[in-house]
Amino acid sequence: MVRAPYFDKNGLKKGAWSDNEDEKLRAYIEKYGHSNWRKLPNLAGLSRCGKSCRLRWVNYLHPNINRGNYTDEEEDLIISLHHSLGNKWSKIAAKLPGRSDNDIKNHWHTHLRKRVNQKPKCSKERGVLKVSDLKDRNEVELLLSILSAESSSDANKEQSSPSSSSSLDHVAWNGYSSQPISEEPVEDFWSMGADSFMEAMDLMNNYDQWQTYDDSSASGDHDMIDDCLWSANGVLWS
DNA sequence: AATTCACGCAACCGCTGTTCG
DNA sequence: GCGAACAGCGGTTGCGTGAAT
Numbered sequence: 001m002v003r004a005p006y007f008d009k010n011g012l013k014k015g016a017w018s019d020n021e022d023e024k025l026r027a028y029i030e031k032y033g034h035s036n037w038r039k040l041p042n043l044a045g046l047s048r049c050g051k052s053c054r055l056r057w058v059n060y061l062h063p064n065i066n067r068g069n070y071t072d073e074e075e076d077l078i079i080s081l082h083h084s085l086g087n088k089w090s091k092i093a094a095k096l097p098g099r100s101d102n103d104i105k106n107h108w109h110t111h112l113r114k115r116v117n118q119k120p121k122c123s124k125e126r127g128v129l130k131v132s133d134l135k136d137r138n139e140v141e142l143l144l145s146i147l148s149a150e151s152s153s154d155a156n157k158e159q160s161s162p163s164s165s166s167s168l169d170h171v172a173w174n175g176y177s178s179q180p181i182s183e184e185p186v187e188d189f190w191s192m193g194a195d196s197f198m199e200a201m202d203l204m205n206n207y208d209q210w211q212t213y214d215d216s217s218a219s220g221d222h223d224m225i226d227d228c229l230w231s232a233n234g235v236l237w238s
Numbered sequence: 239a240a241t242t243c244a245c246g247c248a249a250c251c252g253c254t255g256t257t258c259g
Numbered sequence: 260g261c262g263a264a265c266a267g268c269g270g271t272t273g274c275g276t277g278a279a280t
Contacts (some may be wrong), residue, residue: 002247002248002249002273002274002275003248003249003272003273003274004248004273006264014249014250015248015249015250015273016249017248017249036265037265037266038264038265038266050265051248051250051251051266051267052249055248055249055250056248056249058267059249060248086267086271087268087270089268089269090267090268090269100245101267101269102248102249102268102269103247103248105245105269105270106246106247106274107247107250109246109247110245110246111246112249115268181251193271212277221258238273
């Protein structure tokens with residue numbers, strides 16, 4: 001499953017790690033820490049480069065690493081975070097204790113990407129929200145009030161328990177913008193998201209195509225709406 | 239039983255950002 | 260302010276494994 005071990009031209013070992021190497025690395029770091037990855041291999045008696053040692057420790061040997069199966073909650077969180085952050089695997093990993101960026105990246109490419117690509121545009125399954133559910137502006141505003149309540153309850157949770165993450169801080173309320181906004185405080189985050197959503201809905205009103213979602217002439221705007229709804233579903237049905 | 243193929247994941251590579259002298 | 264050294268990140272690759280034929 002991994003590359004066969006070999007030595008490069010500098011005499012550094014590459015490829016799969018042996019149990020003996022793992023033990024040496026683990027023992028060294030547990031005793032002395034890893035203040036300097038460059039020097040660590042020599043000090044630990046390993047014929048590896050510092051990069052390789054760091055990667056092995058971070059992705060495999062670190063005591064907090066969770067190598068179990070991903071839960072549905074973790075997968076949903078990754079999907080939401082990916083929607084808002086893009087391929088910022090280290091930032092996503094920071095929200096999932098015990099999971100490394102590499103592990104999440106692999107899981108995304110092998111499992112979740114397919115799942116997201118199969119996301120239903122207008123599915124009735126699981127009560128997924130769809131464009132045709134929103135018959136007029138009043139319903140859009142109703143949706144926003146629901147999401148707003150969700151936002152403030154999350155903000156309260158955040159206050160009472162700082163270590164738990166708010167659900168909204170990982171949901172893509174930038175609507176159709178590709179700009180990452182994860183660093184925004186929750187309030188700004190929400191207001192930016194709501195504006196984007198309303199903007200997209202206004203566009204939809206202008207086209208007067210609430211019930212003709214598949215009209216290809218406005219596909220770009222439909223994509224925007226779709227993104228907003230996908231985000232909304234992330235909040236409503238997670 | 240043998241072969242082919244797709245998948246999953248550990249590890250590598252190159253680039254960027256940060257720190258330090 | 261500048262350049263070298265280092266750490267970290269994200270994209271990609273190599274290969275073992277198991278399912279399919």
